[in-house]
Amino acid sequence: MKAKVHVALKSGVLDPQGKAINHALHTLGFPAVRDVRQGKLIELEIDEKDPAKARAAIEEMCRKLLANPVMETYRIELVE
Amino acid sequence: MKAKVHVALKSGVLDPQGKAINHALHTLGFPAVRDVRQGKLIELEIDEKDPAKARAAIEEMCRKLLANPVMETYRIELVE
Numbered sequence: 001m002k003a004k005v006h007v008a009l010k011s012g013v014l015d016p017q018g019k020a021i022n023h024a025l026h027t028l029g030f031p032a033v034r035d036v037r038q039g040k041l042i043e044l045e046i047d048e049k050d051p052a053k054a055r056a057a058i059e060e061m062c063r064k065l066l067a068n069p070v071m072e073t074y075r076i077e078l079v080e
Numbered sequence: 081m082k083a084k085v086h087v088a089l090k091s092g093v094l095d096p097q098g099k100a101i102n103h104a105l106h107t108l109g110f111p112a113v114r115d116v117r118q119g120k121l122i123e124l125e126i127d128e129k130d131p132a133k134a135r136a137a138i139e140e141m142c143r144k145l146l147a148n149p150v151m152e153t154y155r156i157e158l159v160e
Binding site: 006007008018021022024025028030032033034035036037038039040041042043044045046047048057060061064065066 | 086087088098101102104105108110112113114115116117118119120121122123124125126127128137140141144145146
C-alpha cells in the first residue's frame, strides 16, 4: 500500500524558507503572491494490506520520526 | 485563492534523504516500510479570483522557481 504524508508547520510558527520563496516570487514578477509556507511531502510504500493497520503504523511513524508534533501538523493519505 | 504545489523527485532520481528516512524507520521498528521518497509541499495564497489564471501563474512560478524541471515533477492543487 502506498501512502503520502503531508507535514506542514503549524500556523503560528515562523517559516523563514516560505518567506524567502515569497520574496523571490515578488522579485520574479509575481506580486499577487502572499503567505507562502513550505512543508514536506513524504511518499512511502508499506507492506500492509489492511488500510486501518497501515494508517495506525504511519501515525506512529509520524509521531516518532516524520513530524515534530511541537511545531508541525501532519496528514496521512493512503493512496491504494 | 489558496493553492498547494506538490514537488517530488522524478522516479529515476536518487533520493538520499528518502533513503535515510527509510533506514531510520527500519531502525525504529517499522520493517514493512519500503521506498520512501521526500518531496516538498508549498502552500501559497494568490490574489487572483479566476482559477484558470491562478493556475497559469502558479505553473510559471513552478517553472521559474519552485521546481527544478530537470529532476522534479510538480502538481498544482487549487484549494478554494
